[in-house]
Every structure is written in C-alpha cells, then in structure tokens.
C-alpha cells in the first residue's frame with residue numbers, strides 16, 4: 001500500500017532556491033535528455049509543482065503528463081500538459097510514454113518492495129525503446145552530514161548516521177528562507193540496489209551519468225561548496241532503457 005504522506009513541497013521549493021544541487025541536477029538532466037525529447041510523450045512521475053516541465057517542453061516534448069499522489073500540483077491550461085493524481089504504486093495508463101522522468105521521488109519508498117513496485121509500474125508505462133531518467137540522492141555514508149550552519153546556507157542537509165544499510169531510514173532537513181528546518185524521512189538505498197531494482201523491473205543498459213558543472217558556479221558559490229557537492233557526488237542520475 002502506498003504511503004501518502006504530504007511531502008513539504010513549499011519548504012523544499014524555498015530550499016531549492018539556495019541549493020546548487022538543483023542547478024547541477026537540472027543541467028545534468030538537460031544535457032542527458034536534450035536529444036531524446038523532441039516530439040516525444042513524457043511522463044513526469046512525482047512531478048510535484050512541475051519544476052522541470054517547462055524544460056521538457058523547451059527540449060521539444062510534444063506532451064507532458066505529470067502525476068503525483070498529492071492533488072492539484074501543477075496548473076493546467078497548456079494543452080501540451082496534463083496532470084493526474086496517481087501513486088506510482090497503482091498507476092496505469094491507457095497510453096504509453098516514450099520517456100519517463102522520475103526526479104527525486106523513489107527514495108520515499110519505504111522498502112525495496114515498494115521501490116520495485118514503483119519502478120516496475122514506470123517500466124510498464126513506457127513503450128518499447130522507452131527511456132527512464134531517474135534522479136536519486138547518492139546514499140553513501142561516506143558523504144557525512146553537513147553542519148546545521150551549512151544546511152541553513154544551502155537549503156537542506158541529510159543526516160547520515162554510521163552503519164546505514166539498505167532500507168534504513170535517513171532524515172533530511174529542508175530549511176525555509178528564515179532557516180527553520182522541516183524534517184522528512186527517506187530511505188537509504190545503495191547505488192547497486194537501485195541498479196538491481198531497475199534490472200529486476202525489466203530495464204536494460206542502466207547507467208549513471210556524470211554530473212555537469214558550470215565554471216561560473218565555482219565563483220558564484222565558492223569552490224569549497226562545489227567540491228562538497230561533487231566529492232562524492234550528492235545525487236545520481238540513472239538512465240535506463242526498456243528494450
């Protein structure tokens with residue numbers, strides 16, 4: 001059964017204004033997807049407020065279908081954009097998609113079974129030769145937690161504890177513009193576990209894309225912050241194909 005807790009999207013959106021990870025994620029996704037969206041039907045899984053939908057249209061998507069288990073997430077009015085209130089746990093469509101985007105969504109799965117159900121349903125929603133782009137936080141304990149001060153500065157921080165393993169809970173704090181944290185719990189899965197899950201769901205050619213960084217971000221944010229985002233990389237973009 002899907003767990004439908006209301007994700008604090010408002011605070012998340014405020015944190016994102018200071019979060020270089022968002023810029024890295026957007027640039028990396030844009031770079032990886034730029035030749036794959038023209039004329040395509042795109043499913044935006046867990047679209048939230050639809051932050052990336054305009055990007056998909058700018059890259060030539062013919063249609064974007066956003067789903068989220070919270071209702072009324074995106075404004076409609078653009079004939080190329082549709083929204084449906086659905087959970088990844090029980091979504092079914094009467095059409096197939098060329099591309100699925102799943103951006104910072106599946107780490108809210110409570111355990112491996114939920115993760116596999118969501119990824120399998122995304123696989124079913126795709127046409128043969130369809131492509132999945134899936135962003136998740138890189139859950140390696142080597143990353144260590146940022147200090148509270150850095151969290152306030154950057155908009156969020158994950159709280160790592162020693163000895164985390166697959167399925168363990170991990171907290172993330174999102175900070176609003178006044179520096180007040182809101183806690184959210186997500187599940188720790190290793191990169192190999194995500195890869196195994198994509199394969200088990202039927203995806204092939206599963207790979208992780210190198211993050212894209214713009215030189216000007218080093219002067220804007222400081223080299224130390226950029227290095228903190230990349231060594232090791234905070235987030236992982238998987239690309240996988242339905243053959």
Ligand SMILES: C[S@@+](CC[C@H](N)C(=O)[O-])C[C@H]1O[C@@H](n2cnc3c(N)ncnc32)[C@H](O)[C@@H]1O
Nearest residue numbers: 007046047048051068069086087088103104105
């Ligand atoms: C971190 S937000 C990301 C939103 C958007 N993809 C972005 O990157 O801006 C996660 C979103 O996924 C939605 N979500 C989480 N689990 C879901 C599920 N099982 N089915 C549908 N939506 C889900 C939440 O309601 C939330 O809007």
